[in-house]
Amino acid sequence: MERLRNPLPRSRVGRWCTEVPIIAPPASYIPRLPLNAEMEAKIRLGKFLEREGKERIRDSLLEMPQSSGSHEGDLSGSGSDFEGSELTLAGRLRKLTSREWEIALGIGQDLREEVIRLVDWGNVLPKHASGRYAPSRSEPCSANSSFSSTSSTTSCDLSNLYDQLASCPETRFHAVWMFLRYFWRLANTDQLGDQATTAGLQVQDDPDLAIWDIALACLALSVKFHRDFLVPLYPVQAHEFLALAPHEALRGNFTSAAQRDILKTLEFSLGVTPQAILNELWAALPSLRAVLSFEGGWNALQKEVWFRLFDIIYAVDVLRFPQSRLLSVALIDSLVPCLSARYEYESAWHAKAFCRARDQQMRSKAKAKFVNRAVVEAEGIILDIQAAVGVTGEQVAECRAWWHGVMPSAST
Numbered sequence: 001m002e003r004l005r006n007p008l009p010r011s012r013v014g015r016w017c018t019e020v021p022i023i024a025p026p027a028s029y030i031p032r033l034p035l036n037a038e039m040e041a042k043i044r045l046g047k048f049l050e051r052e053g054k055e056r057i058r059d060s061l062l063e064m065p066q067s068s069g070s071h072e073g074d075l076s077g078s079g080s081d082f083e084g085s086e087l088t089l090a091g092r093l094r095k096l097t098s099r100e101w102e103i104a105l106g107i108g109q110d111l112r113e114e115v116i117r118l119v120d121w122g123n124v125l126p127k128h129a130s131g132r133y134a135p136s137r138s139e140p141c142s143a144n145s146s147f148s149s150t151s152s153t154t155s156c157d158l159s160n161l162y163d164q165l166a167s168c169p170e171t172r173f174h175a176v177w178m179f180l181r182y183f184w185r186l187a188n189t190d191q192l193g194d195q196a197t198t199a200g201l202q203v204q205d206d207p208d209l210a211i212w213d214i215a216l217a218c219l220a221l222s223v224k225f226h227r228d229f230l231v232p233l234y235p236v237q238a239h240e241f242l243a244l245a246p247h248e249a250l251r252g253n254f255t256s257a258a259q260r261d262i263l264k265t266l267e268f269s270l271g272v273t274p275q276a277i278l279n280e281l282w283a284a285l286p287s288l289r290a291v292l293s294f295e296g297g298w299n300a301l302q303k304e305v306w307f308r309l310f311d312i313i314y315a316v317d318v319l320r321f322p323q324s325r326l327l328s329v330a331l332i333d334s335l336v337p338c339l340s341a342r343y344e345y346e347s348a349w350h351a352k353a354f355c356r357a358r359d360q361q362m363r364s365k366a367k368a369k370f371v372n373r374a375v376v377e378a379e380g381i382i383l384d385i386q387a388a389v390g391v392t393g394e395q396v397a398e399c400r401a402w403w404h405g406v407m408p409s410a411s412t
Helices: 012-019 037-058 091-095 098-105 109-120 160-167 169-189 207-226 238-242 248-252 257-265 274-284 286-291 297-312 323-346 360-389 393-410
Strands: none
Touching (some): 037 274, 037 360, 109 207, 160 169, 160 238, 169 207, 169 257, 169 274, 207 238, 274 286, 274 323, 274 360, 297 323, 297 393
C-alpha cells in the first residue's frame, strides 16, 4: 500500500522535537539526596587533612604506613588514605631530642625565640599611645595608593600591620609555622650554607641578618595570604615591615627576593592554619554547637584554643605533630575549663559560698564540682572531635604528654 502522506507540512517546532534524542539515566544510577551542611563540612575537613598529609610528606615530616604499599606517586587517591589515624610520624622524628631539633633547624634557641616573639606580639610595632603609626619623613605614604576611602585616617596614620596582627591570630601563627618549615626543609635539602641567598645577603657572611630577612618575608607572605586589601581596608606598606627589623642593614634591603626564596623552598605551598579546622568542626559537629549555645561560648573556646597554640609554638620541635593534631589536643583540653567556668558563673548564690572563713579546701571542692560536671558533658564531644579529625585516643595522649613536657621551656 502506498504510504499516506500528511498534506500539511510539519512545523519547524515539530521537526525540532523529532530530532532531540531521548536522554535517560543509566540503569545503575541511584539518586541521592543533597548533602546537608554538616556532611559538607566533614567532607571539606577530610580534604583538608588529605592536603595536610601530602604537605608533611613533602616536608619529610611523615612516612607512609608500611602495610599500605602506597608511595608518593599514589597521593591522588581518596582522602581516606590520609586521615590522621592512618598518618604515622616518621620513626626518626620520634627519636629526635629537642637539642637535635635545634641543631637541625640551625637557627639557635635564643634567635629562634626572639624571632617568634617579634612575630607573635603585635604590640612591638612602633606606635603612639593612641595606636597611630608615626613613619619617618623618608618613608613613603599611601596617598598614592590605588585604593580610595572616605575615611579621614590614612594608612600613614594608622598601622595596618598592627591592625592585622592584633585582629587575626592565624596570621601570626601561620608566619611562625612557615618560618620553621622553611629552615626544616633547608636542613633536609642541604641548602643551608653557600646556596641560600636572601635579599642579597649571604648566609655565611651574616647568618643573623639572613634569618631576620626570612622572618620578615614569612610575615609579609602571611599578611598577603590572610589580609583583605579591598576598601575600606588599606594595604600594608613595606615601611611597616621594615619598622620591625632589629638591624639597620635590613631596612634598606627588604625586597621580594626573600619571599621568592621561601616560595621556591616550600614548593609554593604555604601550608594550612588551625582556624580552618576550627571553622569546619563548628559546622560539622552539632554536639559542639549545642554545648556552646550560650552567649559568647564559641568565642571563649576559640580564645582558649589560640592561647594554648601560641604557648606551644615556642617549642623547637612543634613540627613533630601536624596542626590538626595540635589543634585537636588544644580544643579537647579547652572544653573542660570553658564549660566549668560557665557552670560556675551560672551557679546559684549561696551563703556558704561567700563566707569569710571559707578556706582553700572549700573553694577547691566547689570548683571540682563544676569541673566534674564539665568532664561528663564534654566526654561525647571529645569522641566526636576525634572521629572528625581522625585521631585516636593514643595519639591524643601522646601529643598531650609531649605538650606537657615542653610547656615549661616553650612558654616565655
